[in-house]
Amino acid sequence: xxxxxxxxxxxxxxxxxxxxxxxxxxxxxxxxxxxxxxxxxxxxxxxxxxxxxxxxxxxxxxxxxxxxxxxxxxxxxxxxxxxxxxxxxxxxxxxxxxxxxxxxxxxxxxxxxxxxxxxxxxxxxxxxxxxxxxxxxxxxxxxxxxxxxxxxxxxxxxxxxxxxxxxxxxxxxxxxxxxxxxxxxxxxxxxxxxxxxxxxxxxxxxxxxxxxxxxxxxxxxxxxxxxxxxxxxxxxxxxxxxxxxxxxxxxxxxxxxxxxxxxxxxxxxxxxxxxxxxxxxxxxxxxxxxxxxxxxxxxxxxxxxx
Ligand SMILES: Nc1ncnc2c1ncn2[C@@H]1O[C@H](COP(=O)(O)OP(=O)(O)OP(=O)(O)O)[C@@H](O)[C@H]1O
Ligand SMILES: [Mg+2]
Numbered sequence: 664x665x666x667x668x669x670x671x672x673x674x675x676x677x678x679x680x681x682x683x684x685x686x687x688x689x690x691x692x693x694x695x696x697x698x699x700x701x702x703x704x705x706x707x708x709x710x711x712x713x714x715x716x717x718x719x720x721x722x723x724x725x726x727x728x729x730x731x732x733x734x735x736x737x738x739x740x741x742x743x744x745x746x747x748x749x750x751x752x753x754x755x756x757x758x759x760x761x762x763x764x765x766x767x768x769x770x771x772x773x774x775x776x777x778x779x780x781x782x783x784x785x786x787x788x789x790x791x792x793x794x795x796x797x798x799x800x801x802x803x804x805x806x807x808x809x810x811x812x813x814x815x816x817x818x819x820x821x822x823x824x825x826x827x828x829x830x831x832x833x834x835x836x837x838x839x840x841x842x843x844x845x846x847x848x849x850x851x852x853x854x855x856x857x858x859x860x861x862x863x864x865x866x867x868x869x870x871x872x873x874x875x876x877x878x879x880x881x882x883x884x885x886x887x888x889x890x891x892x893x894x895x896x897x898x899x900x901x902x903x904x905x906x907x908x909x910x911x912x913x914x915x916x917x918x919x920x921x922x923x924x925x926x927x928x929x930x931x932x933x934x935x936x937x938x939x940x941x942x943x944x945x946x947x948x949x950x951x952x953x954x955x956x957x958x959x960x961x962x963x964x965x966x967x968x969x
Contacts, residue, residue, distance in 0.1 A: 678791040679819055686720065686798045688824040688938060690855065691816055693847070695839025697807035699831045700860035700896070703906060705804040706734045707922075708827070710911050711929040713758040717799040720752060723763035724786050724816065725806040727775050732765040736909025742766040749794040756911070762793045779811040786815045807839075809846040817850045824938055825855035827893065832859055832880035840881070844890050855937050856893035857885050858928060864898040865920055872897060893931060896924040 683689065692705045702725070709719045723731035732738040735755040742762075743751045752760035764775070764785065777785070795801065805812050817823065826847050830840035840857065847854050859881025863872040875898070885892035899921040905912035912922065931937040 675787055675791045676819070679787065680821065682790065682793070682795060683801075683820055683822065686795060686801045688799065689801045689803070689820055689822065690824055690932075691803045691805060691813070691826045691852065692829060693805050693809070693813060693826050693843050694807055694829040694836075695809065695841070695843045696830070696836045699807075699829050699836055700858075701807070701829050702730045702734060702804050703902070704827060704829050704858055704860065704925075705731060705802050706906065707925045708929055708932070709759060709800075709802050710756075710913055711926060712800055712802075712933055713756065714913055715929070715933055716758075717933065718758050718797070720760045720762070720793075720795045720798045720801045722789060722793070722801060722803045723761070723765065724789070724812045725804055726764050726777060726782050726785060726812070727806060729763045729765035729768075731761060731804050732763045733909055734906045735759075735761055737761060738765060738771065738909070740766050745794075749792050750789070752793055752795060760795060760798070762789055782811045783815040786812060787819055790819055809842060813846065814850075817852055823852050825853035827855050827932075828857045828890075829860055830857060830881050830884070831861040832874075832877040832895075834880065836876070837880045837884050840884060841888065844884075844888050854890050855932060856891040856928075857881050858893050859895040861898045862895035865900075867900045891937065893937060894924055894928040896921050896928070 690708070692701045692708070694701050702723075705721060705723075709721045712719045721731055721735075723729045725731075732740065732753070737753050737755045740753040745751060750762060752762045753766060754760055765771070768775070803816060805816070826843075828840055828843045828847070830836050844854060844857070859879075861876050862878055862881070864875045865872055878895070881895065882892050884890070897920055899919055901915070901917070901919060902912060902921050905915070912919070
């Protein structure tokens with residue numbers, strides 16, 4: 664890297680630090696496998712946290728398939744700037760701010776063909792230049808896998824609160840989820856917990872549950888790997904419909920097992936111990952664990968308590 668590029672990188676890192684210092688908890692939603700419900704978890708987590716009174720930002724780092732905007736019903740929004748430098752996030756509802764590459768795409772059907780280094784650059788630009796203001800939470804949706812996007816996030820945000828790993832119950836998904844757990848451990852990113860999504864299908868006719876992908880795989884993986892389990896969410900047609908329509912299904916007034924399951928998980932993260940005692944401590948002793956991070960850390964780590 665040339666000297667002027669190094670300076671630019673260092674200045675951008677400083678801007679990221681300043682932006683992130685104004686945000687309470689930063690949560691990265693990951694999964695090893697595609698289509699298991701990362702964006703669904705991101706959107707429900709965000710909406711329910713807002714319902715609980717928190718201020719929430721959502722950053723969509725899935726540059727090839729940015730779905731967050733559609734699920735919040737703001738896919739026609741565009742990126743705006745007041746000063747020509749920073750980006751103003753989109754507000755789907757009071758208390759919620761969203762930033763996504765989808766807002767910069769002129770044709771939503773055009774494929775985004777980028778090399779890894781370009782993706783890292785775009786994510787760092789979103790982190791450095793999005794004017795989130797002060798927030799309680801930043802929820803970051805990621806594409807499937809453990810690639811450039813996840814690596815850039817881990818290397819650019821000093822004090823990630825932790826990751827929520829999403830899986831479905833069947834063996835092929837669990838195999839990939841195990842990789843996500845090990846990725847987080849390798850990079851010193853605390854694991855808030857694992858969600859087993861699509862844990863049974865609620866039949867819209869008889870309300871019986873059909874174990875279409877099996878059940879319990881996520882919980883068993885957590886037990887065998889010593890990772891915290893946050894809960895299981897069944898499949899429900901109304902949830903998928905609400906997401907296709909960009910509607911907040913928390914407001915439909917009907918009772919839904921999947922929504923109740925999500926609510927219990929979000930309550931654990933917001934009010935319970937998922938961000939504290941339930942955390943994986945394997946980051947202890949890694950480069951992420953140093954005294955300057957203690958002020959931001961919510962763990963029960965002994966060095967923090969001293
Ligand atoms: N519990 C659920 N009940 C019903 N539909 C669901 C549930 N979870 C996810 N879906 C639906 O399944 C599809 C895939 O979910 P989603 O987009 O959240 O997965 P993803 O992991 O983000 O996918 P990708 O890897 O492509 O980013 C979406 O249409 C979503 O509405
Ligand atoms: Mg997604």
